[in-house]
Amino acid sequence: MSRKASGNSGWHTETTAVHAGESVDPATRASSPNLVMSVTFAPEAVTGFSARDEQGYEGFIYSRVGSPTVAQLEAKLAALEGGEAALCFASGVAAAHALICGRLGRGDHLIVPDANYVGIAELTRDTLPRFGIEVSFVDMSRPEEVAAAIRPATRMLWLETPANPTMKLCDIAALAQLAHERGVRDVAVDSTYATPIATRPLQLAADFVVHSLTKYIGGHGDAMGGAVIGRKADIDALNLEATVHFGGVLSPFNAWLILRGAATLPIRMRAHEEAAFKVARFLEEHPAVSRVFYPGLPSHPQHALARRQMRNFSGMMTFQTRRPGPELAADMVRRLEIIHYAVSLGHHRSLVYWIGTDDIQASTYRHDATQLRRYRDYAGDGVFRLSVGIENPDDLIADLSRVL
Incomplete structure (x- = not known):
């Protein structure tokens, strides 16, 4: 009840x-x-x-x-x-x-x-x-x-x-x-x-x-x-x-x-946001990364709405790379030391996962042709979903640098 x-x-x-x-x-x-x-x-x-x-x-x-x-x-x-x-x-x-x-x-x-x-x-x-x-x-x-x-x-x-x-x-x-x-x-x-x-x-x-x-x-x-x-x-x-x-x-x-x-949600969300900002800026400046989607970045297409509607930009982001996603994902499985290559999100530890557009369209977003085209225009061949945890962001950046 x-x-x-x-x-x-x-x-x-x-x-x-x-x-x-x-x-x-x-x-x-x-x-x-x-x-x-x-x-x-x-x-x-x-x-x-x-x-x-x-x-x-x-x-x-x-x-x-x-x-x-x-x-x-x-x-x-x-x-x-x-x-x-x-x-x-x-x-x-x-x-x-x-x-x-x-x-x-x-x-x-x-x-x-x-x-x-x-x-x-x-x-x-x-x-x-x-x-x-x-x-x-x-x-x-x-x-x-x-x-x-x-x-x-x-x-x-x-x-x-x-x-x-x-x-x-x-x-x-x-x-x-x-x-x-x-x-x-x-x-x-x-x-x-x-x-x-x-x-x-x-x-x-x-x-x-x-x-x-x-x-x-x-x-x-x-x-x-x-x-x-x-x-x-x-x-x-x-x-x-x-x-x-x-x-x-x-x-x-x-x-x-x-x-x-x-009980610790407010202080954890501050830590998630603080780390995510630093990681998002690192990714946006990295030559191996073609695009980053994080509401806290001015580059996000709806950054103005995010600033108006969100008091915390959270620890979630996606990014695209110049290297083929499945190939890089395989490297992540083998070489990441801190970030876990795993599904789910919002945990105290950082998690990353490749989400391919072909897989998404085949299993989930089977709508009309216009919507599928929009999704591919937005996400390309796929995105890496990164849930930034509460670890030190410098350690997370070093871990990502190892595979990027």
Whole structure:
């Protein structure tokens, strides 16, 4: 069950990250959050057997409906995003599926970016149409194309900014205003790359914000999770179907690990940004590198929007090289000493991975010819996605110099 954000709304972000959702345990006086692994609980009142009968009961009954440890994390996330409530799930994709399928049904229309995270791209392209949900893929950096795609049946606009792996941004406030004026009920923003330290979509008129907790908020690459944050009434309405019926709930142990990671999110994001700036400038000046996409650089096509919308430019970037990507990637596997050649992102250690355009187009972004041409014009034959960790940037630069 979701929990309203707790904590003083006047706290600074660093204090909120540490204390929101947490309190001293009244029985043991434990200062750190408890890890409650119990699946079932002895209720203080008689309730029915179905989760439908538990609506309005504020205690815990069964961990698929709600868990004390998960509830603490939900309260912390809601406070960090400035939302009223949150729901946690077993992964970022589970959170996205829960929101989309919990809010949409047969005959509804969804608009998503033409280039976004592979898991969401494949879910929306391959799975949703089987259940009668129509999907349009649009370049979210072109508001006129978004406006043209909206229909009377459009119920949700799905945004991702910065986008994975293109690093494209979209103007959340402008698109939310457009969607709501045209009668679109929900605007949802995947803000995994940005985190609440950089961007708070709910303050820009979005209705929901989604995170893969596996990434920056967890921050250590050892726990998978996802979350949806929004208005309490919407989250409560989502809870029964999205958690109890879909069943993709977060393990209390993973919630406990992510709670620990979230406490240091503000200081980690400062370290990520500081290191990323130095690495991005090094790459931009290196003769072996043809292009760098990092929102904090003036060379980014949407740098002005990034400065307006992001308070932290995060640690994510992509870059292109003059040497063929697969060849350089093979060298990275063999020769990198600090940076791991591995998927995922947002961990305390740096990660890099080659994302070839042919592979992306074949498996993920099979849209119309214009969109495919735009993607290739933007990304060339592919990009290296680099998630800059919190290591010393000089050591990261030395590691990259070894292979470049």
